[in-house]
Amino acid sequence: MNSKPKPAFASDEIVLSIDTLFKAFGDNKVLNGFSLHLKKGENLVLMGRSGSGKSVLIKCLVGLIKPDSGTIEISGNNIADLEQKEMDELRTTIGFLFQGSALYDSMTVRENLEFPLRRHTKKLSQNEIEELVFDTLESVGLKHTVDLMPAELSGGMQRRIALARALILKPKIIIYDEPTTGLDPITSKEIIELMNNIQEQYQTSSLIITHDVDCARVVSNRIILLLDGVNYAEGTFEELSSSKDEKIKAFFK
Numbered sequence: 001m002n003s004k005p006k007p008a009f010a011s012d013e014i015v016l017s018i019d020t021l022f023k024a025f026g027d028n029k030v031l032n033g034f035s036l037h038l039k040k041g042e043n044l045v046l047m048g049r050s051g052s053g054k055s056v057l058i059k060c061l062v063g064l065i066k067p068d069s070g071t072i073e074i075s076g077n078n079i080a081d082l083e084q085k086e087m088d089e090l091r092t093t094i095g096f097l098f099q100g101s102a103l104y105d106s107m108t109v110r111e112n113l114e115f116p117l118r119r120h121t122k123k124l125s126q127n128e129i130e131e132l133v134f135d136t137l138e139s140v141g142l143k144h145t146v147d148l149m150p151a152e153l154s155g156g157m158q159r160r161i162a163l164a165r166a167l168i169l170k171p172k173i174i175i176y177d178e179p180t181t182g183l184d185p186i187t188s189k190e191i192i193e194l195m196n197n198i199q200e201q202y203q204t205s206s207l208i209i210t211h212d213v214d215c216a217r218v219v220s221n222r223i224i225l226l227l228d229g230v231n232y233a234e235g236t237f238e239e240l241s242s243s244k245d246e247k248i249k250a251f252f253k
């Protein structure tokens with residue numbers, strides 16, 4: 001695996017824009033004017049300590065939590081202006097890889113992948129569905145598992161299938177929540193490599209939440225540090241990891 005840091009991604013098109021977001025729960029001020037702009041085709045890593053507000057931020061993004069103030073624009077749509085139905089449609093353009101794999105245990109790999117297709121796309125023929133399932137499984141290298149149950153797969157394979165399920169609707173944006181947590185180093189590397197392949201193959205824009213410094217180094221075009229509710233620092237892996245600021249250094253130990 002090429003483990004060198006990547007350069008910043010050159011694009012002017014912003015696909016996801018979070019501006020001066022504030023969110024408090026009572027006295028607990030979690031987000032204090034946080035901003036983030038994800039460029040088209042970019043892998044943007046978000047790092048922040050446990051409890052810093054990463055999940056709150058994601059929940060604001062998908063409309064599960066309403067921020068106190070600030071704006072969120074996804075593909076040019078201010079989500080505060082959207083009706084529920086429009087928000088649901090917009091959400092289908094975002095793929096999520098949740099922590100853990102969250103596959104449906106009682107469904108085969110094929111059924112897990114067909115699920116979002118049947119739910120969100122208008123009538124596809126059985127052949128079209130079959131083709132999409134196999135193409136997507138191929139891009140995560142697991143075509144041969146199509147008729148297996150999740151319990152018959154290793155943890156790393158389950159995560160790759162979960163990634164295939166997130167990819168099958170050809171999302172414009174992928175949000176990865178701790179993609180390598182709980183995996184052994186070799187399997188982690190496979191997932192990291194796959195994330196880079198997906199960026200190349202599908203030209204997706206990704207927001208990647210991780211504590212894993214190796215993952216951040218290999219997948220990121222740019223990193224944002226969430227600290228004290230704000231985007232405390234932004235830059236490439238090389239820029240941030242060579243910082244003299246003690247608070248920034250702490251993330252790269």
Ligand SMILES: Nc1ncnc2c1ncn2[C@@H]1O[C@H](COP(=O)(O)OP(=O)(O)OP(=O)(O)O)[C@@H](O)[C@H]1O
Binds near residue numbers: 048050
């Ligand atoms: N629904 C809620 N009601 C009240 N407080 C909340 C709620 N959701 C989150 N919080 C608080 O917001 C803060 C940030 O939580 P969050 O889950 O976003 O952390 P995180 O950065 O995702 O941490 P981790 O890395 O452990 O997942 C915490 O202090 C948490 O207690």
Ligand SMILES: [Mg+2]
Binds near residue numbers: 056
């Ligand atoms: Mg969290």
